[in-house]
Amino acid sequence: MDKLKITGGARLNGPVRISGAKNSALPAMAACLLTEGELILENMPMVNDILTTRRLLRELGAEVEFDGGNTARLKATRIASHEAPYDLVKTMRASVLVLGPLLARFGKARVSLPGGCAIGARPIDLHIKGFEKLGATVNTEYGYVEAVANRLKGANIVFEKITVTGTENLMMAAALAEGQSTLVNAALEPEISDLADLLNKMGAKISGAGTSVITIEGVETLHGATHSIIPDRIETGTFLVAGAISESNLELTRCNPSHLSGVIEKLREAGAVIEEGADSMRVRGGNELRSADVITHEYPGFATDMQAQYMAMMTQAKGISLITESIFENRFMHASELMRMGANIRIDGSRAVVAGKSRLTGATVIASDLRASASLVLAALVAEGVTTVDRIYHLDRGYEKIEEKLRSFGAQIERLK
Ligand code: EPZ
Numbered sequence: 001m002d003k004l005k006i007t008g009g010a011r012l013n014g015p016v017r018i019s020g021a022k023n024s025a026l027p028a029m030a031a032c033l034l035t036e037g038e039l040i041l042e043n044m045p046m047v048n049d050i051l052t053t054r055r056l057l058r059e060l061g062a063e064v065e066f067d068g069g070n071t072a073r074l075k076a077t078r079i080a081s082h083e084a085p086y087d088l089v090k091t092m093r094a095s096v097l098v099l100g101p102l103l104a105r106f107g108k109a110r111v112s113l114p115g116g117c118a119i120g121a122r123p124i125d126l127h128i129k130g131f132e133k134l135g136a137t138v139n140t141e142y143g144y145v146e147a148v149a150n151r152l153k154g155a156n157i158v159f160e161k162i163t164v165t166g167t168e169n170l171m172m173a174a175a176l177a178e179g180q181s182t183l184v185n186a187a188l189e190p191e192i193s194d195l196a197d198l199l200n201k202m203g204a205k206i207s208g209a210g211t212s213v214i215t216i217e218g219v220e221t222l223h224g225a226t227h228s229i230i231p232d233r234i235e236t237g238t239f240l241v242a243g244a245i246s247e248s249n250l251e252l253t254r255c256n257p258s259h260l261s262g263v264i265e266k267l268r269e270a271g272a273v274i275e276e277g278a279d280s281m282r283v284r285g286g287n288e289l290r291s292a293d294v295i296t297h298e299y300p301g302f303a304t305d306m307q308a309q310y311m312a313m314m315t316q317a318k319g320i321s322l323i324t325e326s327i328f329e330n331r332f333m334h335a336s337e338l339m340r341m342g343a344n345i346r347i348d349g350s351r352a353v354v355a356g357k358s359r360l361t362g363a364t365v366i367a368s369d370l371r372a373s374a375s376l377v378l379a380a381l382v383a384e385g386v387t388t389v390d391r392i393y394h395l396d397r398g399y400e401k402i403e404e405k406l407r408s409f410g411a412q413i414e415r416l417k
Pocket of ligand 1: 023026094120121122123124125126127128161162163164165166304305327328329370371398
């Protein structure tokens with residue numbers, strides 16, 4: 001397993017280009033199953049979760065080609081299988097996003113239940129309830145969800161809880177259903193609006209994406225389209241923290257500041273200096289950071305996918321900060337590794353109390369999930385000495401060429417194969 005070796009204390013200086021959003025590219029790829037036509041997806045992040053989705057779609061019988069850059073061509077003229085196997089789903093729970101499109105276009109889908117993950121139980125009961133509302137018969141047995149339907153029928157679906165991939169799965173299914181559907185208490189994340197934009201380019205009739213009520217007029221068929229994936233707001237936030245906690249002057253290009261206003265506001269409250277442009281930002285570090293409490297929340301609140309990175313930042317802030325994780329029940333795995341580097345953190349259920357500023361020193365630490373690994377890399381950038389981050393396959397799932405980007409603006413980092 002690859003590791004990252006990081007020597008802390010380097011000044012970071014220069015531009016970094018933000019990649020396309022992983023959490024937008026994944027549902028966009030699944031959308032190719034909704035049509036015989038070709039999808040051309042641009043600004044795709046070349047991260048491992050995208051490659052896993054390529055493998056899954058190919059196993060289903062779709063053609064998926066990358067042009068060696070960041071453009072993908074996807075075509076599911078016919079499919080050879082309706083099954084997303086356990087071996088793939090266990091490595092990436094977003095595989096569940098093929099369920100809606102398969103069911104809507106082919107009338108059946110068999111998808112392995114994702115099971116729990118490092119950050120929480122993460123059931124898909126709300127997805128299943130939604131498909132039943134659209135008229136599907138759904139059975140869950142032998143570790144698989146099996147759903148069948150002649151043709152889905154439009155329905156009014158009220159989510160008991162806000163779910164991002166649940167909203168995406170049902171939006172894709174309802175696009176080919178007979179009649180009108182409404183999704184109430186839908187997720188507001190920018191990735192939802194991006195998927196709706198793509199589906200509308202394919203001939204769908206979706207309105208209200210980005211609000212809590214989405215209306216979908218089902219159509220008979222969808223056609224091919226070309227679409228450029230939005231910038232990754234979590235990668236953007238991660239680099240903002242890299243800039244804020246280190247002596248730095250970073251320019252982030254090809255990003256969308258309006259997609260992470262909740263995060264920017266909190267980082268500024270903690271003392272970060274951030275300038276915003278239309279599609280770029282500048283962050284200057286080196287100022288004294290101060291503690292600021294945060295509660296993670298659905299969009300447009302403070303993203304749970306930024307919580308771990310923020311915790312690393314709070315170890316470098318003067319004072320006591322309280323971090324409350326309200327979305328996932330087990331998302332503090334990074335805390336014990338940060339403590340191994342000298343951080344002062346107390347965990348009490350869904351709350352973490354961080355006392356700063358701590359003197360961090362290099363250590364060998366283990367990544368437990370995607371965003372936890374990012375927080376360890378950030379801490380290592382300011383720790384004295386050398387840190388080795390193990391199990392960085394987690395990082396590779398969602399960050400495109402992160403060590404090259406960090407090295408390009410001055411970080412002392414290398415990948416140990
Ligand atoms: C998406 O996961 C993202 N993944 C996650 O990003 C992100 O953390 C999460 O949304 C929240 O913002 C992708 O988009 C691929 P949810 P998702 O359904 O859709 C509960 C990253 O780091 N719930 O919005 O799986 C659930 O357990 C990843 O890039 C149910 O109870 O999250 C959680 O507590 C990690 N039943 C809450 O809702 C359901 O049927 C929100 O989950 C569905 C969800």
